[in-house]
Amino acid sequence: MKIPDEHLAGCKVHPQANSTRAVVLRRPGAGVADVDFLFYLHVQASDKCRAQPGLLAYAAHCRTDAGGRPLAGVVVLCRDRLTKLTAQVLQGFTLFLQCHVEDMKHHAPTLLHSPPPPPIQTVLHELLHALGFSKDLFDTWRDCSSENDFSAGVTCSPRGKVTHVDGWGQMRLYTPSVISALRRHLVAADPELGAPLENWDAAPGMASSHWESRLLQGSVMLATPSRSGIARIDPLTLAAFRDTGWYVVNASRAQNLVWGKGEGALFGSTSTCHDNSSSFFCSGSGLGCHHLHGHKARCQSDHYLDGCRIYKPLEKGSECWEKANERNSSEERQGGEIFGSDSRCFFSHLSTLNHSQLMVTGRCYRHKCSGLNRYQVQVLGSDWVDCPAGGSIQIRGYRGSVFCPNERLCLDWDVRPPSKAEDGVPTGQPEVTILQDDTRSAYGPATDPLVTTALCVVAALSVLVFGLASSRGSPCKVRIHPALGDV
Incomplete structure (x- = not known):
């Protein structure tokens, strides 16, 4: 995505030292006033899309400020994966959408009442990468533990390297809020329990931009989408955004993550997932239920699970609620x-x-x-x-x-399967292809991705969930600029 010239400052060069004569390479643009983050939507049959037949979208941040905070990001939707209906709707997509925190507060219960369906999950996942959940940005996160410093706009101190390999070779993210959130989730006493990052889509010793699948099934920031259409904006992901030092997080908007809750510090390790000590894992290839009990499922594994087996929804007709x-x-x-x-x-x-x-x-x-x-x-x-x-x-x-499952049903208002009529969740989604290069995140296609609806809800969610604010304390605005010429 090429940032439009009108959004950028001008550029000129002086052919000779100490010369007053300058050659203008780009005239100053008008810029975009009073905005904290620019979100570009690009619909294109890119080389990456063509190289990955199962790819629907990928994302990256474009520019950062002096403190490392992303100022702009892009989500690329692979044009050839979109249905004809979606392409027609995108043609008329509004040029920008402004979201004000105070004006949108009364919409929060409606927007966050149920898990976003797969198309919205996809765009939301990519937007979160662009906002800062990225291996390319982890080491630029800031320590703003002093609330006064943050509100006053004082430059926070760099956290430095926040990812390290543990004694078992697992790459983990070690920041204060993330450690606390994981300890609360697992009910673990370890004071330095770092959150594991996916080890399949990263080279040895390198960090991934996704949570480890064995430990955080159901999180919106897994490398693979939930085929059941149920992904959570979970407490651990929100804790990570708090630890960026760039956002004020409304933790009360976190959605309950059922997977692994209360299972202890060793949950999800390759050494314990085979010993039948946890009902979240299974053995063999028998039939059973997805851990949220909305779907019939089969005991299976994949390369992200490192040999551990879990109940995955059946290919067709798995939804009990349908x-x-x-x-x-x-x-x-x-x-x-x-x-x-x-x-x-x-x-x-x-x-x-x-x-x-x-x-x-x-x-x-x-x-x-x-x-x-x-x-x-x-x-x-x-x-x-x-x-x-x-x-x-x-x-x-x-x-x-x-x-009768324990601690799986009737826990929260937000832990419930979507209904097709209410949330537009497609059934029988195909297997997806995930990019191995995690500098770009990738999700596979879902049936009839309602991208316009997705973007409207995502823009609202990004404000409501994060209470997005720059350190200078300006009002929150997320402006979306679509690039639809290729549709």
């Missing part, structure tokens, strides 16, 4: 399954009395919350039955049991 997935097959009726907006996935080996007992697998049943981590379950033809978290129940008219 009524259209109800096929009324004999197997579903035998297992008592019900699909719908209030249905979730449960491990179960229920079978009707006139059939042999089924193997334990993921089954879809209705649920309703009765309190924090308390809920009831309804199976086809049954009444509502209390399901004690961590226990199991039997259902009248069925053989076998339904197992």
